[in-house]
Amino acid sequence: MDKSDSLDKKLNKHIEKQAGKTGRKFAEKAVKDKLGELDAKTDKHLAGLQEKLNIGMSKSGLNLLSSVYFLIFLEHIPVIVFILLIYFFSVILSILLTLVLIIVAIIYLVGYILISRFPGMLKKGSLGFFLALLLSFCEAIFVSYLCSVIGEVLLMVIIAIVMIILLVSVIMAKCMKHRFKAIIGIGFGALIAAAIYAAYMYFNDFSWVTIIISYILANVYQAFILIMSMRIIRAGEGEDEGFKAAVFITLCVYKKKIDYTIGLVFILLAACFKLCKKKDNY
Numbered sequence: 001m002d003k004s005d006s007l008d009k010k011l012n013k014h015i016e017k018q019a020g021k022t023g024r025k026f027a028e029k030a031v032k033d034k035l036g037e038l039d040a041k042t043d044k045h046l047a048g049l050q051e052k053l054n055i056g057m058s059k060s061g062l063n064l065l066s067s068v069y070f071l072i073f074l075e076h077i078p079v080i081v082f083i084l085l086i087y088f089f090s091v092i093l094s095i096l097l098t099l100v101l102i103i104v105a106i107i108y109l110v111g112y113i114l115i116s117r118f119p120g121m122l123k124k125g126s127l128g129f130f131l132a133l134l135l136s137f138c139e140a141i142f143v144s145y146l147c148s149v150i151g152e153v154l155l156m157v158i159i160a161i162v163m164i165i166l167l168v169s170v171i172m173a174k175c176m177k178h179r180f181k182a183i184i185g186i187g188f189g190a191l192i193a194a195a196i197y198a199a200y201m202y203f204n205d206f207s208w209v210t211i212i213i214s215y216i217l218a219n220v221y222q223a224f225i226l227i228m229s230m231r232i233i234r235a236g237e238g239e240d241e242g243f244k245a246a247v248f249i250t251l252c253v254y255k256k257k258i259d260y261t262i263g264l265v266f267i268l269l270a271a272c273f274k275l276c277k278k279k280d281n282y
Contacts, residue, residue, distance in 0.1 A: 070170045073163055073167060073170065
């Protein structure tokens with residue numbers, strides 16, 4: 001009888017153990033099935049959203065590059081506003097801009113470090129929007145500071161020319177779609193920047209040697225920015241296309257801001273050469 005009871009106990013334990021394993025397997029299978037259904041629904045939903053996005057883009061003719069150029073075009077609007085303010089309130093705003101310029105330079109530097117070192121920060125939409133808004137006004141202040149060197153009217157003419165060129169780039173990017181590569185736009189920008197520097201120096205009686213050197217330096221700079229931009233984009237290969245697009249747009253906007261920095265250096269050098277030339281004449 002004792003042996004029978006012992007055998008029953010062992011059998012019951014074995015049954016309980018097997019039942020536990022079987023129940024756990026059924027539970028795991030049920031969870032996996034539910035997760036699979038959820039993934040399928042999510043994938044279907046995302047695919048639907050992607051399809052709607054593609055339809056919307058094809059209807060409006062939008063693409064990444066045209067959006068980039070249009071975004072940079074919009075960023076020039078506060079620049080024009082600030083230049084007009086300086087034109088009417090030159091003394092007060094010139095003093096303020098001189099003080100703010102240091103802060104703006106720090107913001108540019110910190111922002112570029114954050115984007116290049118921690119691109120994941122762009123995933124936060126509110127932070128990206130705040131950064132874009134802040135940099136838009138910083139750009140306006142920074143570019144307006146050039147008024148003290150070359151004058152408000154001349155700078156407004158240059159900005160207006162750049163805005164027209166950007167609008168032409170938007171149209172070209174829309175019409176050519178995928179045939180309009182990033183390197184075309186950046187090369188186009190290099191030619192424009194070099195042409196502006198050359199025209200400024202030419203009409204201020206600078207030698208052709210200075211103009212050619214300026215042209216070469218401008219194009220070397222553009223090539224460097226292109227290489228660095230593509231390097232950062234390639235570093236995020238595991239990310240989705242929307243995230244890559246956000247990184248690329250941000251880099252293009254930063255490229256434009258660095259353009260202005262280089263432009264300031266060229267214009268200051270031109271002003272120094274001009275001043276030295278006047279002293280020699282005296």
